[in-house]
Amino acid sequence: MIAVGIDVSKSKSTIAILSSDGQILAKPFDVQHTEQSMNDLISQLRSYDDSVKILMEATGHYHLPVLKKFLETDMFVSVINPYLIKKYGDGEMRRSKTDKKDALRIATYVLEKSYSLVSFSSREQKYSDLKFLSAQYNQRISTKVKNRVYLGNILDETMPGIEKILNTNNQKPEKNLFFLFIRKYKSFDSIKAMGQKRFFNSYSKFAGKAGCRDYQAKCLRIYELASNSITTRGSDYYTVLAQEQCLDLVIQSHVAATEIITQMRSIAETLPEYSVLHSMHGVGDRLAPRIIAEIGDVRRFTSGKALNAYAGNDAPPYQSGQFESQNRHISKRGNPALRKVCYEVMQSLKMHKPQGDPVYLFIHKKEQEGKPLNVAKMAGVNKFLRIYYARVKELDK
The missing domain is CATH 1.10.287 (Helix Hairpins)
Known part of the structure; x- marks a missing residue:
């Protein structure tokens, strides 16, 4: 396997290429985000007599030209959260940061974590x-x-x-x-x-x-x-x-x-999940398209729990020895825009008080248990996303 690490920046990327045993096949070099430079890089990667796995960080819109070129050639390319690479690099004794070292770090991550990497599949144009x-x-x-x-x-x-x-x-x-x-x-x-x-x-x-x-x-x-x-x-x-x-x-x-x-x-109305989301209490004409926009294709998640983790609304367990924390906070490591728009749904529910709605009743229950108002609302967001996920999955059955 050939491991390719790409450190993306504006208008150029730094490339590092490693063999399966960690040998540097090409010293880190820069590639401009132009047709000619990207075609030369693809030709170089195809010249290797082995399977190639490419990894890059999600960097706003800077990585999109590189990603587009690789997707056009059907090469294995994975996009990862930059935070994972940052935590991976925290294990180094002597920390330093340059584009070349970052590219090598990403390529090394490919070698160690190749089993967990998932090939990027371009979302439908509507979600994009x-x-x-x-x-x-x-x-x-x-x-x-x-x-x-x-x-x-x-x-x-x-x-x-x-x-x-x-x-x-x-x-x-x-x-x-x-x-x-x-x-x-x-x-x-x-x-x-x-x-x-x-x-x-x-x-x-x-x-x-x-x-x-x-x-x-x-x-x-x-x-x-x-x-x-x-x-x-x-x-x-x-x-x-x-x-x-x-x-x-x-x-x-x-x-x-x-x-x-x-x-x-007008775009969201053409998607099957729009009717499901729009029928839920607290979601109107403005909130429904925004929620779908922030989630994308909800079918790509394995569970409602995974969807909550994507929103940063999960509370990971914390246990060490005989201690197990019972007072956990949401991770906030996810999509803040999704959390915000879902919070607006909770505010709408609190304003209109739909008595038959399970999410509103859940929020009310948490408040009766003495939970702070914001904690109760975020618990409601958790339940809201789980219900939405389950209802959309039922459409595929």
Whole structure:
């Protein structure tokens, strides 16, 4: 067997090649992520009169070009969690880190652990697309939250307390009363300059077009708040400009996130497990595609326990001698995005309290046993993932 270790970095990789007895067949060398360089490497590996096993670490998207070329040639290639290689290297007495030594370390791992390596099989394009879109969605939401905070900071100076009267719901931006109000009235200084009668007439027409109910009571509250507030920023050009820009960024990121989740839903609806997941309590149109995106093909897991381990929601046993720990914590060595979206499902269950749902009843039971709220919710995540796994596996029978 020929063991090939690949230490991947941006635009290039370092390759180490060992024989079955540990002899270095080729000193570690660099290969660029180009068609010509990768074809030369594949030709070199095929020239060896023995089976070849290739191992590389999962490094975001940097390893994908290398992986794609090997998959096209049907060579045995395995992708491993970088943490396993890190722990493997912890056994060395003299620690040092270079790309060449990392490549040799990975190749040595192939020799010692070849029996446990699993050949990488490319996921279906739908799962790959969902994973990509999920990352984009999370970025847009992060951008929206940051800009929403910036907008709130400006409003604390121009319209302090306005958010207590006009709530920021999840309506479409063009129908969001809060956004429309900020864009129209700019600041409390502008409202005070209008005077009570003129503002009442203006707000009545504005609220009528926006479809707002009880606008008369809100109008009075807003004017009283504006009259009693001390503003530190007014309706000057640069303040209005900054506020408008923040508002535009919030709206743009909201629209972008909505468009992405719509595309994710259209892809997820074509998968058989979507109907199973969507039928579970607490999972709606936004959460279902995101869960499938983070899990991928759930059939690749051997059990519900393995799925929980992938999410980092497992609590590995700890025992030594006569001691066996009874107070264990989840490992958190897994997919944090999956844990987060599943936690949102648990929050939805706590809000709506579906009495016939086994996951909600399990959370409630744990809370009655005195478990902290977050511990009870993560226990609910464990049960949720097990149920989801079992129901999807039933589809294949």
